[in-house]
Amino acid sequence: MNDILTAGKVETATDDRGVATISFFHPSHNSLPGVLLTELAETITRVGQEAATKVIILRSEGDKTFCAGASFDELMAIEDEAQGQIFFSGFAKVINACRTCPKIIIGRVQGKAIGGGVGVAAATDYCFATQQAWVKLSELVVGIGPFVVGPAVERKIGKAAFAQLALDAAEFRTATWACNHGLYAEVHDTIRHLDEAVTAFAGKLASYNPEALRELKQVLWQGTEHWDTLLVERAGISGRLVLSDFTRQALQRFKA
Template sequence: MTETGKVEFTVNEAGVGTISFFHPSHNSLPGALLQQLASTITQAGTHDQVKVIVLRSEGERTFCAGASFDELIAIQDKEQGLEFFSGFAKVINACRTCPKIIISRVQGKAIGGGVGVAAATDYCFATQFASVKLSEIAVGIGPFVVGPAVERKIGLSAFSQLALDATEFRSAEWAKEKGLYAEVFETVEEMDAAVEAFSLKLASYNPDALKALKEVFWQGTEHWDQLLVERAGISGTLVLSDFTRTFIQSFKKKV
């Protein structure tokens, strides 16, 4: 384990591939980790032994805190901004185009890009601690890259609520009601038991049928390769604003 975080990939005898990521700063996702996560998802999708994928993070109360503020403040021009936010685009598109069903295990808070990662998977299990928040507009950016994935999962109305009420968390139960989470459990142990049982069940199904079903799930998103890069360009420009830089500097002084 290093300060830059890690991504790990394992496969069990039943054909369940597990992708686990970690970063010491609340599982935030700096650029290098985003690239590694996207490539690992793509690799798992082409692995002959993998029948279903479980995406999870380490730690207890934060699934993913989204973008790394240290990297955001270091962005100096639009090109660097586009490159950074394209990392989230690559993760979402890797989930979208992966031929295997992806189950996400959300043990704690999902913030900003973390909500996008959860929304980009095919089936979510969560605990009662897995509240959600799209904080981007408060930072001066806006949830442009993750927006299509979140809106697809919970609808425009709920996405608008999250996007505009950017300083408040919505509960895991709210996220379940809106369709982001399939099930919410009181404890991590209960959630993990459900994840294991469901992943093993899916792994026993016809892989060709699952692949075809996933294509149906994601029908109409074929243009996302271009759309999400365009959205990354919007965020990459806004991150250079005085508003955003002042906000991040002020936030970092408090922590």
Template sequence: MTPKVETQTDGLGITTVSFFHPAHNSLPSSLLTELADSITAAGQQENTKVIVLRSEGERTFCAGASFDELMAIQDEAQGLAFFSGFAKVINACRTCPKIIVGRVQGKAIGGGVGVAAATDYCFASSQAAVKLSELVVGIGPFVVGPAVERKIGPAAYAQLALDAAEFRPATWAKDRGLYAELFDTAAELDTAVQAFAEKLACYNPEALTALKQVFWEGTAHWDTLLVERAAISGRLVLSEFTRHAIQQFKSK
């Protein structure tokens, strides 16, 4: 199947933004930019009352950034551009005036955890384990860190960031606030997402927008912070240590 980002709005004003990539929904820079732009555009549509953010497929919500692109980085400028991809998506979610409901049907890895954390209310399946795997390849979860830490707290974020080789189960993520509710089947998950989105679509849109601003108070500096964090990873990816770690990971 072809990588894609799609947007659809139903008669109730529920706009669904969905993404797909055949490599376990790992996202190259072009798709990350398209996803960020789609979220921004949906938020500006007058007929959109609430946004549902989801991916296609069954086993993985998002496996992070494209590993092929990571290995192709040759200088700091390319590194900054690469690691700014998820910064764009997180900031698009943050600045979007509409409430974003997340639907996480499978594993979330690296940047995928950041996307889930950037939604305002997130439903997940019981298979939606989480892992911040960046240290394994010699970098760190610098870009997604602010979003993840804001949602689950500094102690849980440190656990995820440092225990980089291990998945934490969906129940762990729910207990720490990343997920609001868990469901055993995709059908149950979809029913819950739809029902909640329909409720939100009936509320005063001005109240929802004001509430969203309250939720994200204190994050106005993220426009620059996440870019600064991307630059850190952009430098680290060029180090001899990281190059060697990437080669070891690739050979597995």
């Protein structure tokens, strides 16, 4: 297997307040190949079930890009619909892991979020960002669409704003735009201020009644119970489109 598809890592740490931090990294702008998506989803599920965990912070490493979405190299390597559906189902696994996790998940977005990265940010329960955390759903540019992440993004920002992001696929929207539309709860000028705000908020949540937080989480995600099947069906759409001549040619142009 290509080394770039197996590169990256997911790490966890829990402090004495019960705040668990899940951090992911990939050398290609924190893009997420299938192996890393599976590991991230499994880690969110496992940490969410641990008795010591009161609240979770989900973050990536580095100071440039929060998550560049799908692994470009892995997209290029997809050979049939089944393989494509399995790959795009990786994002479905992460979103559904966040959705079904019984603990509140705080997002920490320090830089740009692209494609699936926007979906990961949208799957958190309360998201902090910096002014550099611009967002773009670029899938249409290469002939697919934000089908898997769409329900999570639309849930946060509404159908009209989702349509803006999805259709204006070549352009970034600012962090302020994302905050005004509900993707981010707060936007900070620097990473230091971001981390201070995330740490303080996590401490507050960790001091609250865990039973109340668990019940509130269920209320916040009410109406999404069908996503286990919906997101996999959406992955099938992307898995089919990624094999189209349009997408193959677009990927080759980007590669060149």
